[in-house]
Amino acid sequence: SQQGEEDPQALSIQEGENATMNCSYKTSINNLQWYRQNSGRGLVHLILIRSNEREKHSGRLRVTLDTSKKSSSLLITASRAADTASYFCATDRMRGGTSYGKLTFGQGTILTVHP
Amino acid sequence: ETGVTQTPRHLVMGMTNKKSLKCEQHLGHNAMYWYKQSAKKPLELMFVYNFKEQTENNSVPSRFSPECPNSSHLFLHLHTLQPEDSALYLCASSQEWRGGEETQYFGPGTRLLVL
Numbered sequence: 001s002q003q004g005e006e007d008p009q010a011l012s013i014q015e016g017e018n019a020t021m022n023c024s025y026k027t028s029i030n031n032l033q034w035y036r037q038n039s040g041r042g043l044v045h046l047i048l049i050r051s052n053e054r055e056k057h058s059g060r061l062r063v064t065l066d067t068s069k070k071s072s073s074l075l076i077t078a079s080r081a082a083d084t085a086s087y088f089c090a091t092d093r094m095r096g097g098t099s100y101g102k103l104t105f106g107q108g109t110i111l112t113v114h115p
Numbered sequence: 116e117t118g119v120t121q122t123p124r125h126l127v128m129g130m131t132n133k134k135s136l137k138c139e140q141h142l143g144h145n146a147m148y149w150y151k152q153s154a155k156k157p158l159e160l161m162f163v164y165n166f167k168e169q170t171e172n173n174s175v176p177s178r179f180s181p182e183c184p185n186s187s188h189l190f191l192h193l194h195t196l197q198p199e200d201s202a203l204y205l206c207a208s209s210q211e212w213r214g215g216e217e218t219q220y221f222g223p224g225t226r227l228l229v230l
Contacts, residue, residue, distance in 0.1 A: 030216055042117065042205055042221030043158075088158070092215025101214040102171060105158035 006089060006109040014114050019076040021109040023089030024069075030092050032065055033103070034074050037086045046074075046087075081115045118142040119222035121206050127228045128196065136191040136225050138206030146212035147189040148219065149181060150205040158205070164189060165212035196229045203227075 007022045023032070031050045035043040049056045049065045049072065056063045062075040076083055086108040093104050119140045128134050140147065149161040163171035164183040178200075180192040189206055203224045209217035 033218065035221075040203065040224070040226065042119070042121075042223045043207075043219075044117065045218050045220065048218060090215075102160050102163070102173070103215045103217075103219065107155070107157050 006087070006106045008109060009107070010110045010112070012112045012114065013079055015079060015081055017079055017113075019079050019083070019111055019113070021074045021087050021111070023072045023074070023106060025072075025089075025091050025093075026070065027091075028094040029067075030094065032063075032072050033090045034061075034063060034072075035088045035090060035105075037088065037108070039085070043088065076111075079111075079113045081113050084111060084113050086110050117220045117222065119206060119208055119220050121204075121222035121225050123225060124223065125226045125228075127230065128193070129230055130196060130198070132196075133192070133194040135193065136204055136206075136227075138189040138191075138222055140187055140189075140206075140208040140220070140222075142208060142220060144208040144210055144220070145186050146209045146217065147183060147186070148207040148209075149189065149191050150207065152203040152205055152224070154202075161191075163212055170212055193227075196227075198229050201227055201229045 005024050033048045034046040036046055037043045047058050047063050049063050060077045065072045088105050088108045090103040090105045122137045146165045148163050151159045160173050161175045162181045167183050178195050182190040203226050205224045206222040207219040209219045
């Protein structure tokens with residue numbers, strides 16, 4: 001399995017419902033980021049959470065980080081059809097206190113919000 | 116718009132062609148990146164330039180040749196590509212390269228098809 005694995009791979013919900021996506025990773029990290037990608041487009045940064053933070057909010061987004069379980073979740077509340085996109089977590093992997101020196105992305109969760 | 120533009124948006128080339136992808140950022144950033152996004156695979160970092168100096172070459176085949184003439188422009192020169200090189204090529208920039216701790220801003224990508 002890979003660093004930054006998102007779960008589920010695909011999620012289909014109705015407008016107004018909440019969407020929860022999870023990300024698991026294997027190594028130590030300094031921070032974890034969530035990005036969104038509309039079909040065939042570039043990625044857009046959503047939120048960054050540092051390893052010493054447990055929860056962060058931005059508008060309808062809520063991100064949690066549990067470093068003991070090496071996992072993070074992204075919650076989108078009151079979803080809209082415009083939230084339809086792929087969502088990726090990205091981590092700066094560490095080994096022995098040293099960074100790998102790059103962001104490592106997961107394969108993403110495809111979210112579909114039906115009007 | 117993220118302030119990062121890429122041209123062309125779509126490119127079809129034969130295996131013997133030579134072409135170049137262009138990326139320009141209008142954010143005053145000092146780091147620029149090339150990523151490859153293939154179907155059903157995680158985003159792969161190819162190259163990193165920080166203050167015009169290449170800091171990362173992620174074992175990319177020599178048929179891909181990057182060029183960074185200044186902090187605002189990044190090129191990816193392509194020659195004798197293979198069909199498996201068909202993918203979405205994404206450019207990104209950040210204030211500076213911080214080994215994965217930076218927030219990156221992505222362009223819309225170039226969809227490349229190698230015949």
